[in-house]
Amino acid sequence: MFNSCAAVANYASAAGIEVFSPVSHTIFDPADIIEKNGGRPPLSYQSFLKLAGEPSFSLSVELSWMPPVGDVGRCEILQVPTLKELGYVEKHQDEFTPFRGGESEALRRLRESLSDKEWVANFEKPKGDPSAYIKPATTVLSPYLKFGCLSSRYFYQCLKDVYKNVKRHTSPPVSLVGQLLWREFFYTVAFGTPNFDEMKGNKICKQIPWNDDDKLLAAWREARTGYPWIDAIMVQLRKWGWMHHLARHSVACFLTRGDLFVHWEKGRDIFERLLIDSDWAINNGNWLWLSCSSFFYQYNRIYSPISFGRKYDPNGNYIRHFLPILKDMPKEYIYEPWTAPLSVQTKAKCIIGRDYPKPVVLHDTASNECRKKMGQAYALNQRLNGRVSEEDLRKLRRKFDEDEDKQEPKPRRQRQKLIK
DNA sequence: TGGTCGTTGGATAT
């Protein structure tokens, strides 16, 4: 599983595709770390770091293991399949991903990022700006790592070389090296966890009665939740196949435990399909994380679909770019345009409910409902020691529905409160 | 078993 890169590289070079001579796909050996931990993967980054220790690879030795370029062994060389053959229908699109593929581009990007030694030394992931799109706040090397255009070990060694030449630098988990180690962490847990990509039968995953609302899911997928911050991110996903990590957090939280209470597997599938850097272990790991199903459990901490983006981009430039229908909405209203007086909507040539949707849910009430549901689901998991049956989940889901009916005896017209 | 801590919340105070 983790040592097939040489074969891939040779297949690719024979087919005329640029692939950086990869060594191993990971810096550490997941099986080795799991063995050190008594046969179970570590469930926290901290304990992963302790088990992993210092890596002991040598690039020069490993490169010599590579079979000569062009030697594909017994592999048959086939034509590169077309997009159509892969099941992607060609669609009209007015904007495409600005990120080009290939090894040369990967190395150019790597050198460009590493040339700013201060930036590398001071990198702190949580401090990045998710609304930065002209110059993203991160390296955007993940697609190249995913496709094997960039070796994680080479990247790691380059970062260590930069650290050697600066007075001080940040450390894991927030540093750039820390980001590579998060990748290792998720590979390790994913490797050692049966049914890692599912809720059912996954021992490290909280069993939660997510709802099955295809309408809410479709609104999220098609960027019409009525929350411009959320919808702009979903448009960026569709057009670019890439968004900043914190933007991914915003929409993943919104879909699952924050607002819509839709199953994380549904969101995972859409990310898997649309991200240019989608990676099985990392994508599933982060959906488990954001939905508070594993690794992270503080379900009270919910991203606001209104104030989180505004904190970084008060003028709403990011929204204006990816949702041009809102480009003339005054900044006072751009994060919650349904609160704009009709005169303002008219002037901005964007009537809410006609040109741009009304919010699919009210964040204040929806997020409080989600908190309550998560509390009850957690209590169930604790009471049954994680052995929650499908019947148990059905029962709790019914209770959720009854609670909703009690609170809202007859569906009355939603009233959006006016702020400011 | 009890204490500490956790890459990335929000609102409000200073």
Add this chain to the structure above:
DNA sequence: ATATCCAACGACCA
């Protein structure tokens, strides 16, 4: 910009 509260989880470790 930083501090405190909110309400509160589980992984890990002594």
